[in-house]
C-alpha cells in the first residue's frame with residue numbers, strides 16, 4: 204500500500220529534482236568560482252578591460268609594467284609615434300637569453316550588440332571566457348605573466364635572462380612595433396637563443412599545434428619596355444602587353460624545385476598588370492607587372508631575384524625590376540629536420556603535461572615572429588585556440604588558459620633554471636632506484 208496520493212508523490216519528486224538542480228548549480232558555481240578566482244583569469248580580466256584597439260594602448264602596457272616591476276623586471280618603454288612598445292627583462296646571466304613576444308593591441312570589437320557579452324569585460328560562461336583579445340592574445344600574456352610570477356616566487360631570480368617584448372602594433376601596420384623593438388635590440392647587441400610567441404597557434408585544443416616557422420614573402424615590380432606603333436603594322440613595333448603575357452606565362456609555369464618539409468611550396472601570384480592609358484590603334488610600349496612570391500626557407504631573397512631575372516631575360520633585356528616588402532622566412536628546424544633544442548623542450552613539456560605530440564605547422568600569413576627571427580636562433584608560436592579570433596564572441600576555454608599557463612611554467616622552468624632541472628632529474632632517478 205502506498206500512503207501518498209499521486210499529487211503528493213509528484214510534489215516530492217519535483218522537490219527532489221529542484222534540490223538536485225540547486226546542487227548542480229552550486230557545484231557548477233564552485234567550479235566556476237575556482238576558475239574565476241584563478242590568478243591567470245584575474246590578470247586576463249585586467250588586460251581585456253583596457254580597450255587597446257590597435258594601435259592605441261590606453262595604458263595596458265603601463266599597467267603590466269607596474270606588475271612586472273614588482274617581480275623584479277627592468278622596464279623600458281619604446282614608444283614610436285602612436286604605437287606603444289615595452290621591453291622588460293629579468294635575470295643577469297647573459298650566456299643564455301630567452302624571450303616571449305606578444306602584442307597588447309586587439310582588432311576592433313565591431314558592433315557590440317552582436318556580442319553576447321560586453322567585449323571589454325571578461326565574462327565566464329559555460330567554462331569559457333569571452334572578450335575581445337582573450338584568444339588573440341591577452342590570454343597568452345596573462346598566462347606568461349602568471350607562469351613567470353609563479354617561477355620567481357618558487358625559485359627566485361632566473362639563472363638565465365628572460366625578456367618580454369610587447370607591442371601595440373601587431374594587428375595594424377606593424378611598422379612601428381616589433382620591427383622597431385628588434386632594431387633597438389640589435390643596436391644593443393642583444394640576441395636570443397629562443398623566442399616563444401604567444402599567438403593563438405592551436406586549432407582544436409591548446410598546444411595541439413605549434414607554429415615552427417613561416418614562409419617568406421617578397422613583392423616585385425617589373426617595368427617592361429616595348430616599342431609603340433600602329434596596330435596595323437605590328438612587325439614595326441614591340442607590344443609590351445604581349446611581352447608581359449609571355450613573361451607572366453613563363454613565371455607561372457616555373458617549377459620552384461626546392462622543396463622544404465613542413466612548408467607549403469613556393470608560390471607566385473600576380474597582383475596587378477598596368478599598361479597605362481590606351482588608344483585603340485596604338486601598340487603599347489610600356490607594361491608594369493606586380494607580383495608576390497611566398498617562399499620556403501630553401502630559397503633566399505637574392506636567389507629568388509636572380510631566378511626571376513633569368514626568366515625575364517629569356518624574353519627581353521629591356522626592363523627594370525624592383526623589390527619591396529621583404530619578409531624573411533623562418534624555421535625552427537634545420538635542413539636535416541633536426542629540431543632546435545628549444546623545440547625539443549617545448550614538445551617534451553607538452554608531451555609530459557598533455558600526453559600528446561603537437562602538430563608542427565608553418566601555415567598562415569606573415570607574423571611578427573619574422574622580425575625577431577633576425578635576432579633569435581629559433582622562434583616558435585604556442586598560444587590558445589584560434590577558432591574565434593577577430594570574430595564576435597571571441598572566447599577561449601578557461602581550462603585551456605590554465606593549461607597554457609602551466610605549459611609556459613614548465614617550458615620556462617627548464618630554460619631559465621637549468622640547474623634546477625638537472626637536480627630534479629637526478630632526484631627522479633634516485634626515487635626510481637628506491
Ligand SMILES: [Zn+2]
Nearest residue numbers: 339340373402
Ligand atoms: Zn595576434
